[in-house]
Amino acid sequence: MRRIELALGPRSPEIVRLLPMFGNTGIERRYSCVPIAWYERLHEWPERNRVYLDSAIDLLESATRSVLAQAGRTPDEIDAIVAVSTTGIATPSLDALLMERMGLRRTVQRLPIFGLGCAGGAIGLARAAAIARSNPDALVLFLVVELCALCFRRDDFSKSNIVATALFGDGAAAALISSKGSGAKIVAGGEYTWPDSLDVMGWEVTGEGLKAIFSRDIPELVTTKLHDVAVDFLAEHGLTLRDIEAFVCHPGGAKVLDALEAAFELEYGSLHVARDVLRDYGNMSAATVMFVLERTIAKGSLWKRAL
Numbered sequence: 001m002r003r004i005e006l007a008l009g010p011r012s013p014e015i016v017r018l019l020p021m022f023g024n025t026g027i028e029r030r031y032s033c034v035p036i037a038w039y040e041r042l043h044e045w046p047e048r049n050r051v052y053l054d055s056a057i058d059l060l061e062s063a064t065r066s067v068l069a070q071a072g073r074t075p076d077e078i079d080a081i082v083a084v085s086t087t088g089i090a091t092p093s094l095d096a097l098l099m100e101r102m103g104l105r106r107t108v109q110r111l112p113i114f115g116l117g118c119a120g121g122a123i124g125l126a127r128a129a130a131i132a133r134s135n136p137d138a139l140v141l142f143l144v145v146e147l148c149a150l151c152f153r154r155d156d157f158s159k160s161n162i163v164a165t166a167l168f169g170d171g172a173a174a175a176l177i178s179s180k181g182s183g184a185k186i187v188a189g190g191e192y193t194w195p196d197s198l199d200v201m202g203w204e205v206t207g208e209g210l211k212a213i214f215s216r217d218i219p220e221l222v223t224t225k226l227h228d229v230a231v232d233f234l235a236e237h238g239l240t241l242r243d244i245e246a247f248v249c250h251p252g253g254a255k256v257l258d259a260l261e262a263a264f265e266l267e268y269g270s271l272h273v274a275r276d277v278l279r280d281y282g283n284m285s286a287a288t289v290m291f292v293l294e295r296t297i298a299k300g301s302l303w304k305r306a307l
Contacts (some may be wrong), residue, residue: 022166026254026275030169032091033059039152045209048150052088056145056172057097063174064098064141071176075102079138080109080131083287083303084124084229086117086121086203087146087210094145117201118250125175125293126189132177132217145172145217146285165214167253169282173290184297184306190233194225218252230264230307241265245303248296250289251278264307273299 019042033055036195043051060083068075078109081104093112099102109131116123121144128142148168153161177186200218204211234240241264249260251274261270269275279290284291296306 021162024254025166025277025282027167027282028279030149031171033170034150035148039149039154042106042154042275043209044207045205049088052147052150053090053097055147056085056090056094057101058090059170059172060094060098060174062099063143063145063172064102067141067174067176073139073176075104076106077139078141080128081123082111082113082128082131082140082243083118083141084113084116084142084144085146086115086120086286087148087151091228091284093164095143095286098143112189116151118252118285118287118288120146120284121173121289122189123191124286125177125186125290126191127188128175128177129186132179136179138178139226140177141174143172144174144176144287144290146170146287148283148285153208153211156208156211156226159215162213162215167250167283168212169284170288171281171284171291172288173294175290175293178237184300188237192233193228194221197221219255219259222256223262224258226263226265227265234307235242241304244305244307246296246299246306247271247274248289248293248306251292252283254278 034051048243064075081095081098083093083098085094090112092129095110095112099108099110111127111131113120113124113127114270124144125142128140130136132140147170149170151168152165199213199215200221201214204213231241234243247260247264247270249257249271251257251271254275255272257274257278258268261268273295274292277288277295281288281291296303
């Protein structure tokens with residue numbers, strides 16, 4: 001934090017006022033695909049996106065090989081890939097680039113997903129599960145990578161940029177989905193899009209790259225809007241919030257987690273797994289919920305139903 005103050009403070013006294021925010025995030029460490037010194041220079045979008053492509057494929061290959069090894073499977077067994085990312089542009093898509101690097105079968109089905117932001121982890125996992133259900137013999141590789149830190153804007157002293165700098169980090173995750181698997185079972189998924197919510201989060205494209213847009217009202221929206229949607233979704237499956245023993249939530253920030261606990265009628269601190277992931281990695285956008293899911297599954301003996 002002192003390094004940030006020395007670098008930016010003389011150019012913007014507002015930075016000094018906002019620096020305490022870094023100590024209130026609940027984050028102890030984060031990861032970046034580039035060294036800290038990289039951020040001390042200006043970078044236009046073409047350079048940022050080249051770094052995104054190179055780093056994203058490296059991370060996805062590592063995550064893929066790791067999950068295959070854990071499952072005792074080989075790359076040749078992959079039948080479909082669902083790849084989620086919103087922090088860079090890739091055409092050919094990341095799944096195609098990964099296929100080429102790893103020499104996957106030419107008949108692998110591919111579904112790249114862009115633009116879902118922090119929701120991409122949960123929605124992408126649901127899409128992968130739908131493909132697995134439609135083809136009982138398929139082994140579906142679900143991938144998510146977000147390099148949020150590349151979107152740091154050195155000369156942007158707006159509060160939104162400082163908040164993003166305090167919260168976001170880089171990360172990737174992979175999972176294998178199969179209707180014949182023996183692990184945790186995905187029973188159902190649902191989505192709800194609130195009207196007049198297009199300005200809550202997003203990107204603004206500038207010459208320097210992607211600039212984060214997010215509303216200060218996100219915690220309030222979670223507290224006031226999510227409860228009824230969750231209750232209705234569970235009711236469709238004959239369940240209530242009290243039937244849920246584990247909540248796998250995206251830790252968008254400390255205030256967002258407080259809001260989620262209120263929305264799900266939980267005691268403060270109940271979402272400790274999500275808080276621990278936030279502490280250890282920061283907000284990695286769509287990838288973060290997969291880290292929460294991994295830790296929740298590891299505690300599987302303590303729960304039967306998770307939301």
